[in-house]
Amino acid sequence: MEFALHNRSRFGVLVRILGVAAACYASSWLGVHSPLGGGVASPLWPPTGVGLVALLVLGPRVWPGITIGAMAMAISPEAALPAVAAITIGATLTSVLGYLLLDAAGFRPELPRLRDVLVLVVLGGIAPTVVGATVVVCSLQASGALTADFGTIWLIEWIGDALGVLVVAPFLLMVLRLRWPQVFRPARWLEATVLFAAMVTLLVLTLRADEQLLFLTFPFVVWAAWRFQLAAATACALVATTLAFYAASRGMGAFAFHSDLSNILTLQSFAAVAALTALVLSVTVAARNEARAHVEEVAVQLAAAVHQLDRRLRVQPGADRPASPERGNPDPAQPKTT
Missing domain, CATH: 1.10.1760.20 (Arp2/3 complex 21 kDa subunit ARPC3)
Known part of the structure; x- marks a missing residue:
């Protein structure tokens, strides 16, 4: 066995x-x-x-x-x-x-x-x-x-x-x-679809232009990192890098007017900045969201504790007060007056 x-x-x-x-x-x-x-x-x-x-x-x-x-x-x-x-x-x-x-x-x-x-x-x-x-x-x-x-x-x-x-x-x-989300949110899926479609459309247009406009895609990487964090931001960086390298290998747009070494260094710079932006911004936003969620959870727990304490005080309003001496039964600790 x-x-x-x-x-x-x-x-x-x-x-x-x-x-x-x-x-x-x-x-x-x-x-x-x-x-x-x-x-x-x-x-x-x-x-x-x-x-x-x-x-x-x-x-x-x-x-x-x-x-x-x-x-x-x-x-x-x-x-x-x-x-x-x-x-x-x-x-x-x-x-x-x-x-x-x-x-x-x-x-x-x-x-x-x-x-x-x-x-x-x-x-x-x-x-x-x-x-x-x-x-x-x-x-x-x-x-x-x-x-x-x-x-x-x-x-x-x-x-x-x-x-x-x-x-x-x-x-x-x-x-x-990746896991399938437990709650399906159509608005969020629509936003992600619009994000990728707009980024790919802009990339195709900029890669066909005679000027080097690759860095116009950075706002979409920032958008993906801010709204969807690592999953979408890394995908945007990968798609943008792949399309840029494909255009350079075919001599499209501005890549046709520069030397091979110049194109390679431009592409590598673009890919490095896009990847680092996606990674650093995504993790920073995720950490901020996690800290905010933790603060909100602590605030809810604190509010619940204050509410429970207030209810107890309302049930026993005189529980914390010393009992006053009854009339006709003077306090023995007080001196008698003649």
Whole structure:
């Protein structure tokens, strides 16, 4: 019986590993490859966020799935073995190191505090991706597979991996926590629909314009964070980032008039600011709402206690007063007068 349970447990872990590998491989198709460096550097790399979320949700035992997914993505007929090995090692090291740092810092995947957002940004996004990008680019440089400037490729690779955490990971964490609301509110659903429809419409118009107007979408990110918090704000940031990168890859609008490096840095700046705005503002508003609800609850309890005390005093109006001496029976403590 124990042997059967042990085999079932090992089979479950194997299924999870294969699922993580498939998710990392599928998300790699959403990554946008830069024309710089022969497609080595990626301005936005979703598998970084997918791998980190997999470790946070399923545990560290699924790390081989990240390795398998990265290797499957890197292997191609024209890919050299050092490049495949560098990408595989860098992807695995980035996700595992990010998980270990978050676990050591007491990170909570629900993102209930501003501290958790800062920990995710610094220890989950910035710090481990520095190591991963350095391993990948240095390995490619040593093997001769890097054809562009080292510093430029390293910068694009680092920011792209970090954006995979900042943009993709919070959205996945919120999706995994979504539950159907107990009370259906048509007005709130209508507001959310109008929000997303207006944001997508404005994005399509701005991406077709000859001027760079991407940052006009920020009011919608603020609106989503203020009214719906993390679930809607992270979705808005992800949708806006995806559409912007798609337009840049097709040379639409203002992206056709600038260099590839300029477009990449503009897109990465836009994605980083949108993601940070969504995260910080959503958590701040949620904390304010929670504090306000707590204050209102305490006020109700205090009002109930005061009302109950007032009722008791009304039932026994003289309970707290000393009894007055009866007429004709003077107080023995008072001196007699002649």
